[in-house]
Amino acid sequence: MSDNQPNQCVKHVPLFKNLNSSELDEIVNIAHHKKMMRGEFIYHLGDSIESLYVIHRGKVKISRMNQDGKEQVIRILKNGDFLGELALFNTLNTPHYAEVIEPSIICMVEQKELKKLMAKSPELSIKMLEEVTNRLDHAEKLIEHNNLYDALTKVVKILLDLEKNLLVKFPTSKTNLASNLGMTPETFSRKLAVLTKKGYIHSIENKLIMIDQKEALKKLLE
Template sequence: MKCNCGDRGQNCIEMVPIFSNLTKDEMLEIAMITSEKELDKGDTIYSAGFLTDSLYVIHKGRVKIVRLNESGKEQIIRVLGPGQFIGELAIFNREPASDSAIAIEKTIMCKIDGQDIKSLMARFPSIAFKILEELSQRLQKAEALVEDISLSSVEKRVAKSILQMDTEDIVKLQMSKGDWASHLGMSQETLSRKLTAFQDQGLIELVGHRGIRIIDREGLEDIQ
């Protein structure tokens, strides 16, 4: 359904860095051409192998981007939250999607048709530059993930991931442990064993189902 220029549609636009250089009136204009999409946990936004022609801006909730290997094992490429966007590759490439986007909790998104985005980029080149900047950053992160999975030990991957989650001493997981394990390229059982080992070593304390208290930050940093 159309956002009807309401607060949600405009807020959705204001949250996104690619539109940060636009005026309020220009953002309102973009909100006019957005439509709202609500998803429950587990709903698919788009699937690998199918064409998608829209840009999706996350207003509330979180979405995981996944790929499946030949054996059907899921690899999480990234998890995105409010203010971030997906579907940008369809703007530049008419090939079928190579990954799938799935809501990992109740999610509200603003959808902008691909042709509308192209028209906006022609009028406001800053949008195109911001999208390219985001794509570059995502490519760097994807390359770093591939390198970690290929060259780093399981212990190093888990420790590094914990340290990257937050600068505070208490980390609250923003995904299930199964999804976290998939993102790190390991089984959930392996992840659970390593977390227990870290706790036994006095490096962390497991708090509830998704909480991790960092006890020895330097110890985590020293893991090879």
């Protein structure tokens, strides 16, 4: 898929995987795209969402302000992810921000046009509802995670969640990860330092960590 055919991105979104080729073509025909640079916002807090946004290429940070007035990262979206689906079921003003954190190509499908297709396609409507349910479940787990666990436990859990063959590659900056875990970047770095000093992990580079004692980390969660 080349950059001069970004409308094709909708065909690679899991949301639309159950649609037939004719239905996919209809969505492609109503999609358009926009190139965005780091630091630009797809929408701000309180904006009215009028489109479904698909990340064709790049990364987008979804965040909000917590009760202390500090940014909390809800999730980092990457290629194939999407946002704005809640507006398809209800008119609302968004409770968070959507900020581009690296050069991106965003595909947009207007809400009113997509609603017309949903009226004709029960499969699309059902898939959208499933995705909304999944995201609500993710939000509930994030709240539970941040309320129940101390800082060290949160860091250990994220390391084990991201680990592949004992390597941990952070998908975004430590600042964003810390915010997602409900802590300051300084606290996040201190907990990594504690685990390093104990010999559980060591840093290879800024966003890459090697786990040296995986079983020992698991025991910290018991």
